[in-house]
Amino acid sequence: xxxxxxxxxxxxxxxxAPSKWHYRWQRWMLTPGIKAGLRVGLPLALIGIVASVWFxxxxxxxxxxxxxxxxxxxxxxxxxFLVTSLRILGGDDRITSDIERIVKIDFPxxxxxxxLEEMRRRVAALHTVQEARIKxxxxxxxxxxxxxxxxxxxxxxxxxxxxxxxxGIFAGALASRAERLDLPVIAGEGAGAHIEDxxxxxxxxxxxxxxxxxxxxxxxxxxxxxxxRGVRIMxxxxxxxxxxxxxxxxxxxxxxxERDVAVVDLRNGHRPTIRMTKAAAVSYRRASQTGAEE
Amino acid sequence: xxxxxxxxxxxxKLRETAMQxxxxxILDVGTSKIACLxxxxxxxxxxPQGEGIGSMAGQSSFRVIGAATTRSRGxxxxxxxxxxxxxxxxxxxxxxxxxxxxxxxxxxIACLSGARPRSYGLDGAVDIEDSxxxxxxxxxxxxxxxxPDYGPDREVLHAHPVxxxxxxxxxxxxxxxxxxxxxxxxxxxxxxxxxxxQNLYFCIKRCDLELAxxxxxxxxxxxxxxxxDEQELGAAxxxxxxxxxxxxxxxxxxxxxxxxVRMGGDHVTGDISMGLQVPLATAERIKTFYGxxxxxxxxxxxxxxxxGDTGDWEHDRRTVSRAELIGIMRPRVEEILEEARxxxxxxxxxxxxSQKIVLTGGASQIPGLDGLAAKILGQQVRLGRPLxxxxxxxxxxxxxxxxxxxxxxxxxHPQDEWWDFDVxxxxxxxxxxxxxxxxxxxxx
Numbered sequence: 001x002x003x004x005x006x007x008x009x010x011x012x013x014x015x016x017a018p019s020k021w022h023y024r025w026q027r028w029m030l031t032p033g034i035k036a037g038l039r040v041g042l043p044l045a046l047i048g049i050v051a052s053v054w055f056x057x058x059x060x061x062x063x064x065x066x067x068x069x070x071x072x073x074x075x076x077x078x079x080x081f082l083v084t085s086l087r088i089l090g091g092d093d094r095i096t097s098d099i100e101r102i103v104k105i106d107f108p109x110x111x112x113x114x115x116l117e118e119m120r121r122r123v124a125a126l127h128t129v130q131e132a133r134i135k136x137x138x139x140x141x142x143x144x145x146x147x148x149x150x151x152x153x154x155x156x157x158x159x160x161x162x163x164x165x166x167x168g169i170f171a172g173a174l175a176s177r178a179e180r181l182d183l184p185v186i187a188g189e190g191a192g193a194h195i196e197d198x199x200x201x202x203x204x205x206x207x208x209x210x211x212x213x214x215x216x217x218x219x220x221x222x223x224x225x226x227x228x229r230g231v232r233i234m235x236x237x238x239x240x241x242x243x244x245x246x247x248x249x250x251x252x253x254x255x256x257x258e259r260d261v262a263v264v265d266l267r268n269g270h271r272p273t274i275r276m277t278k279a280a281a282v283s284y285r286r287a288s289q290t291g292a293e294e
Numbered sequence: 295x296x297x298x299x300x301x302x303x304x305x306x307k308l309r310e311t312a313m314q315x316x317x318x319x320i321l322d323v324g325t326s327k328i329a330c331l332x333x334x335x336x337x338x339x340x341x342p343q344g345e346g347i348g349s350m351a352g353q354s355s356f357r358v359i360g361a362a363t364t365r366s367r368g369x370x371x372x373x374x375x376x377x378x379x380x381x382x383x384x385x386x387x388x389x390x391x392x393x394x395x396x397x398x399x400x401x402x403i404a405c406l407s408g409a410r411p412r413s414y415g416l417d418g419a420v421d422i423e424d425s426x427x428x429x430x431x432x433x434x435x436x437x438x439x440x441x442p443d444y445g446p447d448r449e450v451l452h453a454h455p456v457x458x459x460x461x462x463x464x465x466x467x468x469x470x471x472x473x474x475x476x477x478x479x480x481x482x483x484x485x486x487x488x489x490x491x492q493n494l495y496f497c498i499k500r501c502d503l504e505l506a507x508x509x510x511x512x513x514x515x516x517x518x519x520x521x522x523d524e525q526e527l528g529a530a531x532x533x534x535x536x537x538x539x540x541x542x543x544x545x546x547x548x549x550x551x552x553x554x555v556r557m558g559g560d561h562v563t564g565d566i567s568m569g570l571q572v573p574l575a576t577a578e579r580i581k582t583f584y585g586x587x588x589x590x591x592x593x594x595x596x597x598x599x600x601x602g603d604t605g606d607w608e609h610d611r612r613t614v615s616r617a618e619l620i621g622i623m624r625p626r627v628e629e630i631l632e633e634a635r636x637x638x639x640x641x642x643x644x645x646x647x648s649q650k651i652v653l654t655g656g657a658s659q660i661p662g663l664d665g666l667a668a669k670i671l672g673q674q675v676r677l678g679r680p681l682x683x684x685x686x687x688x689x690x691x692x693x694x695x696x697x698x699x700x701x702x703x704x705x706x707h708p709q710d711e712w713w714d715f716d717v718x719x720x721x722x723x724x725x726x727x728x729x730x731x732x733x734x735x736x737x738x
Contacts, residue, residue, distance in 0.1 A: 026389055030392055030397060
């Protein structure tokens with residue numbers, strides 16, 4: 001029998017077989033979970049330990065945040081990101097001065113520090129501005145593009161004169177009618193909400209436009225067309241346009257509006273009524289009396 | 295026999311687990327070398343498609359990702375003789391193969407070449423219950439085979455149902471679904487020494503590996519060296535290993551006989567060592583470099599330096615002619631082949647329709663062996679090399695690896711064995727319930 005005890009001197013004619021523990025170790029290392037753990041888990045754990053030890057020191061944390069802030073501001077204040085001027089496109093002088101008052105910035109400033117959305121909201125809140133866009137354009141200019149509100153009518157309420165755009169939205173105030181002679185005037189309670197009807201009426205009444213002074217909303221349901229010399233044309237609620245055509249036809253045929261009438265009442269379509277002025281009525285009566293006497 | 299049935303089923307289950315995990319090792323424990331192959335199974339996705347490509351028998355589903363060989367120590371005649379040495383040799387081979395594969399292997403399919411295999415042909419017959427053959431009927435007919443008394447110290451290694459016959463029709467491979475009265479089967483059973491099996495089992499267990507299957511190496515090498523028509527028409531595979539020579543006879547793609555001769559290449563080496571008075575290592579070297587079995591006039595003039603390091607000048611400068619070497623080797627090779635011939639005759643090999651004989655194994659590489667074998671075994675002799683499987687290293691494609699390669703095929707596509715079929719439940723409640731159901735079916 002072979003000797004059971006190992007008597008062979010070490011190093012000479014080594015047994016090629018792995019020892020039991022070496023064999024087990026190698027199998028353990030080839031186990032998929034262990035393999036993945038050693039390749040991924042162990043480095044991750046080491047990184048985690050080092051990082052947590054480093055971060056546990058207060059001084060390190062503050063130094064890191066300070067460093068990050070410094071880098072950030074250094075980056076944000078590079079000349080590529082500097083905004084140096086304000087450029088306003090699409091507004092008249094008044095709008096421009098208003099915007100300059102609102103967007104008050106000490107140039108130069110970094111584009112990262114600008115609150116563009118907030119600024120845009122504030123510019124768009126101006127009455128004279130319908131829409132506003134703000135962007136940082138090339139060559140470091142803060143570019144504000146505005147579309148101004150176009151006033152289409154004047155609304156007289158008491159002593160105030162308001163400018164209205166085509167949606168009936170307030171677009172500024174006027175001190176006197178003389179400033180905008182080109183715009184028609186409307187008046188009365190709730191007139192501003194029906195600006196479209198009013199504009200349609202003005203368009204229909206173009207043939208007599210040199211006589212028209214304005215429109216008055218009556219009882220929040222119908223319109224009175226006010227002409228010069230204080231003539232009022234009372235329009236009905238329905239068939240307003242037909243009534244206007246009728247007045248124009250009457251005027252063309254009989255020069256009704258040239259005569260001494262105070263009111264042309266068209267509220268009842270079957271029976272248009274004309275009210276004369278007081279003087280006319282008096283002189284008419286006198287003339288007929290005289291005629292009767294003769 | 296019940297516990298063997300259970301242990302074989304358990305091994306089958308382990309094999310399924312290993313296939314699912316995707317990695318399994320093949321261990322060929324031979325007398326002269328221990329080979330370990332690591333297989334990776336990657337599903338049937340890589341099955342090649344096209345005309346003329348059959349099922350491939352699972353050969354396309356795996357790939358050899360690790361291979362290692364080591365000199366075997368502690369194995370004689372294909373049986374484990376020194377447990378510690380064998381265990382260490384297995385460890386060496388498995389570790390090297392794992393290292394090449396870069397994956398840990400837990401399940402091993404092993405084969406052993408010795409252990410005195412013995413073949414039995416069994417038959418059983420059973421009446422079909424409801425005229426159509428079902429799975430249960432196959433299980434019953436296999437259970438009805440009368441098992442001979444093969445001795446208490448032996449274990450069943452293989453039990454292949456070779457043939458089914460239904461009434462007067464024979465030669466069926468799968469009678470399920472057919473209609474008949476009486477089902478009979480032929481079963482080929484192979485038993486080996488239980489102790490040899492147990493020793494191998496413990497060696498593998500001590501390497502922290504699970505045995506997921508075990509096969510006879512003569513069966514495995516026939517799987518890899520016999521081509522399909524040889525397996526179908528009838529052929530014998532003679533696996534000439536180091537310590538034993540395995541013989542298996544195939545017919546209709548089933549092994550019908552297996553045996554082993556307890557002689558092999560190591561005995562040739564021993565003869566050279568004794569005849570030339572040289573150590574075994576030198577004898578092995580001389581055999582592999584200059585060996586042969588047919589001497590010619592040229593061989594008389596070719597002198598071989600034997601060498602030696604005794605310090606005696608005369609002794610260390612001996613030469614021998616190649617003819618003398620052949621004169622030593624040939625009788626032993628003839629003896630091995632004649633012994634194989636005897637075993638084949640005993641098995642009735644000459645009555646097979648085709649009598650092809652394929653020589654494989656490490657010792658079949660002796661130059662001129664095919665000519666010598668043709669004289670002893672008949673004219674239809676050829677030298678066989680194992681099938682080429684994917685990923686096998688060039689160094690492991692020689693005939694010495696035919697049983698290892700055969701085991702890979704065995705792992706990928708095992709043949710049905712007796713324990714793959716469910717034993718019918720013969721307990722009373724199940725039977726009576728079945729009869730009640732049958733009564734209802736017949737009467738309603």
